Amino acid sequence: MTTKPSSSCSNSSTSRGNANPGIDDINLEALTLSEGIRDSPVCIIVLGMAGSGKTTFTRSLIQHAQAQFNPYVVNLDPACREVPYAAHIDIRDTVNYREVMKQYQLGPNGGIVTALNMFTTKMPKFAELVRRAGERGHKWCIIDTPGQIEVFTWSASGSIITEGLATMFPTIVVYVMDVVRSSCPTTFMSNMLYACSILYKTRLPFLIALNKIDLKDCSFVQEWMTDFEVFQDALEQEHSYVNNLTRTMSLTLDTFYENLITCGVSAKTGIGFATLIKHILDCVNEYERDYKPVYEKMRLQRLADQQAISFPATVVDEAGTAVPMGLNLTEPTSNADNSVFLMAPSLVPVQMDADTEESEADAKNTTEEQNFQSFVQDHLTAQQNKRDKQQRSQQEQKS
Numbered sequence: 510m511t512t513k514p515s516s517s518c519s520n521s522s523t524s525r526g527n528a529n530p531g532i533d534d535i536n537l538e539a540l541t542l543s544e545g546i547r548d549s550p551v552c553i554i555v556l557g558m559a560g561s562g563k564t565t566f567t568r569s570l571i572q573h574a575q576a577q578f579n580p581y582v583v584n585l586d587p588a589c590r591e592v593p594y595a596a597h598i599d600i601r602d603t604v605n606y607r608e609v610m611k612q613y614q615l616g617p618n619g620g621i622v623t624a625l626n627m628f629t630t631k632m633p634k635f636a637e638l639v640r641r642a643g644e645r646g647h648k649w650c651i652i653d654t655p656g657q658i659e660v661f662t663w664s665a666s667g668s669i670i671t672e673g674l675a676t677m678f679p680t681i682v683v684y685v686m687d688v689v690r691s692s693c694p695t696t697f698m699s700n701m702l703y704a705c706s707i708l709y710k711t712r713l714p715f716l717i718a719l720n721k722i723d724l725k726d727c728s729f730v731q732e733w734m735t736d737f738e739v740f741q742d743a744l745e746q747e748h749s750y751v752n753n754l755t756r757t758m759s760l761t762l763d764t765f766y767e768n769l770i771t772c773g774v775s776a777k778t779g780i781g782f783a784t785l786i787k788h789i790l791d792c793v794n795e796y797e798r799d800y801k802p803v804y805e806k807m808r809l810q811r812l813a814d815q816q817a818i819s820f821p822a823t824v825v826d827e828a829g830t831a832v833p834m835g836l837n838l839t840e841p842t843s844n845a846d847n848s849v850f851l852m853a854p855s856l857v858p859v860q861m862d863a864d865t866e867e868s869e870a871d872a873k874n875t876t877e878e879q880n881f882q883s884f885v886q887d888h889l890t891a892q893q894n895k896r897d898k899q900q901r902s903q904q905e906q907k908s
């Protein structure tokens with residue numbers, strides 16, 4: 510089923526509450542799994558270790574695919590300060606990561622997981638937005654993910670998002686790997702173990718983008734993947750305690766390498782993206798041929814499960830926290846006007862300007878200083894008491 514752009518959605522008005530349907534008007538019944546997997550948009554989930562270049566890669570891929578595939582762009586990293594592309598859906602408009610950390614007293618990673626969990630509660634509506642994007646002519650949907658790879662790949666929300674998309678749209682994974690950091694055989698092996706575990710976890714067509722080839726040629730990676738001896742030689746030069754483990758792992762991963770597609774790119778300069786796009790199209794064909802039947806089966810199973818346990822919608826609503834939502838389905842002019850807003854009332858973002866941040870930091874410093882001073886004072890008093898006590902006991906002994 511190839512969908513055509515809908516002329517009614519090409520309206521450039523961006524104000525909320527216009528004639529276009531908002532997200533609250535989405536008929537969730539219509540979006541159920543009953544329709545089967547669509548042809549479009551193809552979802553491309555961008556994963557990779559922190560700092561591997563996922564966000565820069567996403568920006569470059571958008572640029573190279575714009576004319577042909579008109580990508581719909583989703584940022585799922587709640588902790589990033591800014592993204593170098595215009596996101597159609599940005600998790601930061603949905604959940605305020607700083608507030609989540611504050612309210613639930615979480616550290617940075619716990620904050621990201623919780624923010625992602627909150628976003629995932631709106632998965633059906635997210636999927637519906639992607640579907641509508643397909644109808645408006647977006648042939649690809651590119652999804653940038655959080656820096657901490659495990660937050661997405663090993664969290665319940667990451668699985669729900671990945672599987673949810675894969676049961677409704679052709680979906681593939683692009684794993685971004687930093688070739689500069691991977692030039693050390695042990696780091697290379699860690700990266701490959703990650704890639705391997707994600708491949709088996711997601712059960713989706715998988716493409717490795719060997720990024721930053723403007724800094725280092727990636728042929729060594731391809732050689733290490735095809736020639737065990739060459740990898741062993743590289744390993745020999747590293748006198749590390751983990752060498753034995755790395756050697757054993759490389760033997761184990763040999764079969765995994767055989768099925769892997771790799772492509773050298775530079776997200777910064779754009780080298781290699783023409784070839785990468787060809788590989789993405791191959792992966793889409795692979796999805797259609799090998800993976801679609803599996804996800805189709807999964808969809809039917811879910812459908813059967815849904816029918817077996819069908820709660821009235823009101824019960825579900827009452828069980829959760831009602832959150833106001835708004836959506837403009839027209840083309841974006843800015844991020845703010847084109848996002849899905851799933852903000853919990855208690856998490857309304859506090860616009861922190863530089864002054865507020867500074868005064869917060871000052872207040873924190875003052876408190877820390879006071880705490881330190883009182884600790885020193887307590888310590889001195891304790892010492893003095895101890896000395897007094899010793900003197901008293903000495904005087905008692907003398908008398």
Ligand SMILES: Nc1nc2c(ncn2[C@@H]2O[C@H](COP(=O)(O)OP(=O)(O)OP(=O)(O)O)[C@@H](O)[C@H]2O)c(=O)[nH]1
Nearest residue numbers: 558559560561562563564565655656721775776777
């Ligand atoms: N030279 C070079 N630098 C790159 C390339 N791709 C990314 N970078 C740089 O690598 C750093 C990290 O890039 P990001 O795109 O933020 O990486 P990321 O994976 O999104 O980072 P997190 O989301 O924090 O995990 C930035 O300084 C980029 O400019 C590339 O192809 N070549």
Ligand SMILES: [Mg+2]
Nearest residue numbers: 563564586656
């Ligand atoms: Mg990023």
